[in-house]
Amino acid sequence: MEFKIEQSDRLKQLPPYLFLEIDRAKREAQRQGRDIIDLGIGDPDQPTPQFIIDKLYEAAKDRANHRYALDAGLAILRESIARWYKKRFGVDLNPDNEILPLIGSKEGIAHFPLAILNRGDYSLIPDPCYPPYKGSTIFAGGKVYLMPLLSKNGFLPELKKIRNTVLKRAKIIFVNYPNNPTSAIATDEFYKELIEFAIRNNIIVVSDLAYSEICFDGYKPRSLLEFEGARECVIEFHSLSKTFNMTGWRIGWACGNTNFVSLLGKVKSNIDSGVFQAIQVTGTTALEADDTHVNSMIAMYQERRDILAQGLKSLGFNIRLPRATFYLWSKIPRRFGKSIDFAKILLSKADIVATPGVGFGKYGEGYIRFALTVSAQRIREAVERLKTRMTTNIRGN
């Protein structure tokens, strides 16, 4: 007899993975020894700052850190997070019941719907978006309702357009500003409208704040928790990943409404056993540091942004200079067709990898995302390649 197992219905329901062909083409190009400039990866290229690594050496030697972590996370980490929120946003959080350390914020975002959704309940999900919002909703048996993020609305969802029948069964709305992939930012008016909408309709706001520290030209993103009424309806997710180049370390947190935070904790206590304590201890060191690292990181991404934006503009791309995140979200000149086709042309003609917008959802079609996660010199080279190898194509003359 043949042993046969099929994947679960749950897995079958996930949105298709659209990058197979491009991944394959990229690996093939690398195998051929071509010099690929990879602007596809949403992962900082710079190392974790040395003072953080040094602290980990020390914390890793402490035997007290070798055992299972507490479900609630270390008190010293929760206290550091509270101090950081106060300093950065002026928001008071109670470290005992309004903060929960996570194994990276993706982990918490992925588990939260399990605490809230029943079969058939909706999550309201921006499109394009960070893929785990959809996946986590589907895993929890929920239904995905797409809120298109359109250029004409500054890539903010139109809450008024959501049908009443959907609102009645909606339990969660995801927002992510500064936004991946569009690099859009939220206005205060939008945040006020969002909280009012959430309270009126009994919907929990999941705010993903992963990019709050990567911001330019004097702009400082706000926490949704700064706004009146937020404590009733908001859980906010944050992370050391992007701010301190610590994506591989896996440390983040959820904060806000104590009920939501504790429900997430209940799910997690049945699934994982917390963040390695040495990493929690080290996280406090990162959060207590002065602004030296963050300021130089901002200056670095800003230089890269300016080089790429100027280069793309000179080639006729329609670019809006982002005020936050390390992405450029660009409309694709129409003659190139679909975003996947354009990504293939970029790779084959210019040896440049970028992410086709449709990979983030159907409303991302027509766009391409460039990540500023290579050096300024490599970005200059990428611009040069676009000029020399693709100009006629892009300008269409």
Ligand SMILES: *Cc1c(COP(=O)(O)O)cnc(C)c1O
């Ligand atoms: C990178 C990123 C995160 C952070 O994920 P971690 O799990 O904390 O590393 C969260 N949300 C978005 C939109 C991101 O791009």
